Amino acid sequence: MSHSSTNLSARDVQKHAAALKENISKVIKGKEDVVEHLVLCLLASGHLLIEDLPGVGKTTLAYSLAKSLDCDFSRIQFTSDMLPTDVIGVNIYDDRVREFSFKKGPIFSNILLADEINRTTPKTQSSLLEVMDRGKVSVDGETFAVGDPFIVIATQNPVDYEGTFPLPDSQMDRFFMRLHMGYPDFESEIEILSARENSYDNLSLETMITPEEVKGCQSMVKDVFVEDTVLHYLVKIVEATRTETEFRHGVSPRGALALKAASQARALYYGRDFVIPEDVFSMTLPVFVHRLALKRSTSDPLEERRVVTSLLRSICDSVPQPI
């Protein structure tokens, strides 16, 4: 674990990722795939939206990641009366030096847990737009860099819940993946229940990886080789979402970029420095599902998600993989 960022190999990244996953799995039991996606999201320097009913471990997941990386961590509990300044920070007039000084908000950290993001107003939600895109914040014409690496882990309840503001499409598109926790299975639940302590503060997790190493891994992801035919395959899937008549609109080029990054991250996660079609195939669903909406209106958003998922699945099955 003493590698510097410059001479990491694919194998090293795989080792780091595996260690990270193992560490988090100690706390989040029976959710291998969710944890894997979380790690991939970190590798691809994307932001994560975790969506599910209250009490299934969304926040715990975010906490465990923060604890496993030796990074600055801050948490914002969104409420409906929150203002953008509560997130970003504010210029305060300092009487002693007779000038405005910027008081940094909770956003200046490496890992930002935006808890229940859909409880706040769209105005406050939008304050995250710039920082999620560029990793920078502009206040009164002055730009401040947030932490590096920087990852937003937002959690939200399903949109039909009382007193929520659905995230606008532009905000949705900036999230790299949307994950569902789902209920734990029988065995895992027994394990959870038989643990003595279950509060966040008592999570017994070691720090597995430094921010430097995370940065190194992230830069490795960008170098993962994508062969022409695999790229064609990826674009074909993207095109298929655009021609599917059931969808209101297809996936944006940002979405396509996200799929590429996710595939590259997955390749590294499995110790390869090149992408195989299988990477693209298995990343399509988590990366695209929140970027698509149905043309016909459904009363039940959960139903809509189910339909979108099944449509995406059929698209994945119908686009032939390069041999």
Added chain:
Amino acid sequence: MQWWACRRQDRLNRGDVSAIAWFLGNFLALVSLSSVVNLESSFSLIPWFALLASGSVFQFPRLPGRIPPWFWKLSNVLLVVFLVIDFVRTEFVQALINLNVLLILLRSLAYRKKWEDMQLILLCMFVIVISGVLSMSLSFGVHIVLFSCCAMALLFVINLRENGMDMAVNAETFQHFSWIIFVQHIWRKMNLRHFAFGLFLFGILISVTAVIFVSFPRFHMGRGIPFLQIKSATSYTGFSENVKFGEITSIKDDNSVAMRIDIPDVANFPSAPYWRMLVLDYYFNGHFGVSEDAKARREQQPESNRFGYRPLTLNQHYPDLGEEKWTFYLEGGVSRFLPTTGVYRDILFQKQESFFFNRYHHTLNTEDVSPAVQFYQVRGMSFADKIPDPNITSTLTPITKKLLEDPDFFSPAEYPATTLVVPVNDEERDYLKESVEKIRSRVPDNDPVKFAYVASQWLASEHIYTTSLNAHTGSGDPVVRWIRSGDGGHCEYFSAALVLLCRTAGIPARVVTGFHGGTWNGYENYFMVKNSEAHAWVEVFDGDNYWVRVDPTPGGTQDIINLNQATTEVESFVDSSVTAYVDSLRILWYRRVVNFDNQDQIEIVNGFSITMEALMEDIRGKLKAFANEFKAMLQDPFNKERMTLFGVTFGFLFLVYLLVRILLSRLRARAYFKFFGTRKRKRIVQLKDRVLAGKLLLRYHQRLESSEASSDVLQSVSDLQIIRFGSVNRWPTVSPVLKRARKLIKTI
């Protein structure tokens, strides 16, 4: 951009397969309905309507979804009612076909289930076979081939559906249907190998059918299945037993082929032969006809004669008729009188035939007008212009004398006397007599035939030949009116006029209708006679047992033409147009398929054995020559000449081999260039390696599905993956990896 690998995995989905099945079924329905329409019988409008409805559903597959459900309930009831009426009202076969047509229509209007598809296949087969048996036309061949293709494909697709994916088409399948998009879609997903396999299967089917067809013993069913007959529409006017003066005109515009004739010998074949069909001996007020007496005298042939007939009278008068065979194919619906030259040894039918022979007229007619092509074979035919009628001289001579003395004398309308009667009024008779006198002044002796020739010349000098006629109205006899008018006319007018003139002069004369001329089809070497070549001419009695042909129509010639000699005349006589080519396909069908009999079988087998023997002989000879050569070479192995030859040949072959190699690799390279628009050779080599690795990965993938992979295999797979998908900089050395993979795949 199409990447080869994508193409291979593209497959038809369930919706495509079911849509294809539905379209195949509807196409079958279209084929069978068109075969019924092709029957050309008076079957009412039902097949046409069905064809139209089925065709529009085929074009707009959304339509069946809009049919309300009550329609189906109602249609069943209506169908039963209609059928009961139909079976009572019409013939059995017609009603049967109508029933089938309606059932096929109902099936093709619906989104069918699997068992309904099977039903449709059976119904279509029934309809096509029935209409084929009835018509025996070339289109039957086309229909049955189309049918077997589609039925095979449909059964195959149904079977696919059987295997695990049961889905029927419904209105949703065709919700956003467009033919262009559908065809493109299928074309994109089409697996050419499957297509080729289908073609291969079809080839097998055809060849097996051919073998069965050639080797299966023939037997004549003919009228053994009595209900399998339909009555044709009426025959052409002009070839029935009663012709009104001026009626033949319409047929002159009909350019379709009326009959085809296979001739035994192309030498000494008359360029414009006269094909006699019908003799009209009776005349009254513009009507020519077969007199009741002559009709009564024709002989219905006994059962034993139904496959053929030998008119005894002819043998007596023409003892030297040959044995050459002439095969006639008379189109359906032309006439029930069979065209021949009138003089022949015997006539044979392809199937049992109920027919009449009139030995006074030398005409032969079947009971009904055949709706399908009528085949008959005439042996020992002569193109002489004399028809014997031996027994009437004694009857005719006294009547002639009496008539000359007393023109108003009417014998009872008995046959030979009918050829002398001129039923006109006195004024007209006087005019005719005047004309006869004019003509007679130019005939030196009293020869009836010479008189007829001169009378023809006289008519030709007074009238021109034309087919565009003025309508002659007025009172009195129309023929006399025409002679007086000086207007133009066609064969019928000239013949009628000549008959009246001859009869006035006391010479028995009768009108004969049939065909005159024809063209030679050079594609399949047979003689074609068109409906427009229908003709009428005259036979006059020479007072000595024979009726002699006289053609009064201007331009009527009879030359002997030798087709073996390429003269300009032959060239104008030979028809080499496109229509002639299409027509030649039909004769091929009649000759090789419909009329295929035991003798043809024997000929084919003989021909085959002769060819094989010749081939074997040839091979044996070549082997011997080779052996001799080889021996000579052994005796003198280093013959300079031979060595040079050997060296040059070897060098040449090697050069060709090299060229082909280079050309092939160039072509392959060009294909890759096209894909990526680059011209770097190095890149192509890399691509080849990628392709090879990809193929090997696929094979691994196929084989590893069920078994555990060893660490060796895993290593090999990951190496292959690097070559296939990885960056070139990270590639291991390619060839050992590929080699190892090939080896390992074999061990799995």
